[in-house]
Amino acid sequence: xxxxxxxVPQPHDKLVVGPGVELAVLEVKGKRVTKVRIIxxxxxxxxxAAVPRPTEGAQPPAGPPxxxxxxxxxxxxxxxxxxxxxxxxxxxxxx
Numbered sequence: 001x002x003x004x005x006x007x008v009p010q011p012h013d014k015l016v017v018g019p020g021v022e023l024a025v026l027e028v029k030g031k032r033v034t035k036v037r038i039i040x041x042x043x044x045x046x047x048x049a050a051v052p053r054p055t056e057g058a059q060p061p062a063g064p065p066x067x068x069x070x071x072x073x074x075x076x077x078x079x080x081x082x083x084x085x086x087x088x089x090x091x092x093x094x095x
Contacts, residue, residue, distance in 0.1 A: 001025065001033055009033050 001023060002008065004015045013025040020040055027035035 001036065014039075 001013075001015065004017070005013060008031050009025045009028055011025055011028055014022055016022050022039040024037040024039055025033055025035075026037055027033070
């Protein structure tokens with residue numbers, strides 16, 4: 001309940017947890033939820049229907065998203081740093 005709401009629940013808070021299933025917070029003591037009502041059926045199904053869903057037949061994006069400029073800059077910096085370290089002599093003394 002905390003995770004879904006993103007805050008400390010209050011009495012009368014409701015949240016949809018699945019198709020046809022809704023939770024209603026009845027009682028809270030401090031930060032502890034002490035009573036919850038599970039609502040099944042048409043009322044919960046209607047609330048769930050309002051949640052936007054992907055369009056049928058919609059294709060998921062192909063492959064991973066392109067890295068942002070910030071990510072590309074960080075990758076470049078890491079590569080340059082690794083290359084600079086590889087070019088330096090080994091500081092470990094030899095006997």
